[in-house]
Amino acid sequence: KQEVTQIPAALSVPEGENLVLNCSFTDSAIYNLQWFRQDPGKGLTSLLLIQSSQREQTSGRLNASLDKSSGRSTLYIAASQPGDSATYLCAVLLSGTYKYIFGTGTRLKVLA
Amino acid sequence: DADVTQTPRNRITKTGKRIMLECSQTKGHDRMYWYRQDPGLGLRLIYYSFDVKDINKGEISDGYSVSRQAQAKFSLSLESAIPNQTALYFCATSDNNYISYNEQFFGPGTRLTVL
Numbered sequence: 457k458q459e460v461t462q463i464p465a466a467l468s469v470p471e472g473e474n475l476v477l478n479c480s481f482t483d484s485a486i487y488n489l490q491w492f493r494q495d496p497g498k499g500l501t502s503l504l505l506i507q508s509s510q511r512e513q514t515s516g517r518l519n520a521s522l523d524k525s526s527g528r529s530t531l532y533i534a535a536s537q538p539g540d541s542a543t544y545l546c547a548v549l550l551s552g553t554y555k556y557i558f559g560t561g562t563r564l565k566v567l568a
Numbered sequence: 569d570a571d572v573t574q575t576p577r578n579r580i581t582k583t584g585k586r587i588m589l590e591c592s593q594t595k596g597h598d599r600m601y602w603y604r605q606d607p608g609l610g611l612r613l614i615y616y617s618f619d620v621k622d623i624n625k626g627e628i629s630d631g632y633s634v635s636r637q638a639q640a641k642f643s644l645s646l647e648s649a650i651p652n653q654t655a656l657y658f659c660a661t662s663d664n665n666y667i668s669y670n671e672q673f674f675g676p677g678t679r680l681t682v683l
Contacts, residue, residue, distance in 0.1 A: 487669070487670065488669050488670060488671075490671060490672060492674075497656075497677075497679070498676065498677065499658060499674040499675055499676040499677050500611075500658070500660075500672075500674040501674075502671060502672065502673060502674075505669060505671045507669050545610070545611070547611075547672070549670055554599075554618075554664065554670060555613055555616065555626065556601075556613065556672060558603075558610045558611040558612075559610060560608065560609065560610040561610065
């Protein structure tokens, strides 16, 4: 059974720091991996999607990498800002069934 | 206008009542999903549908039913609500093609409280 883990569960950093959020999964038979941002009480906003054949994707200050063989993905946020404060979720799409399995998220707080 | 909408946004109901949550999308996607989110448990899949005639159970379908009335509409029903169904419910859509690669797009959520 696919399990998705995100560590740490919570992170607090001063403004301007570069930071890395981690996502690990137990089964490498995935179709893609998607990173989301969720603000308190709100819906999920898609940040980046990495196909299983790709190693990384970039959007602005965000860079996501994927290493299927080790079951890991990282989300790198450059020059963090208070507006980046949110919960970040990763989800893997299982090959064949096309069901997404979500991690429990990392709650990020960027201090001004 | 939002691409994925959910109604109602908030609902308080009593144990034993029947509740319907509705989801509509203007993205033209074939695939639609219902999730619930509980603190500390992440998002869990309730039901998903790959087209109007295709309905599949997710990992926590007991106590729920769904209806795919059209490509753009997917409803979730709680036949007899119970307090442990209190949660944040999300609808999502995706399309399986070589452009979007099943990227999921979420609605704003419905906060359901069962007393």
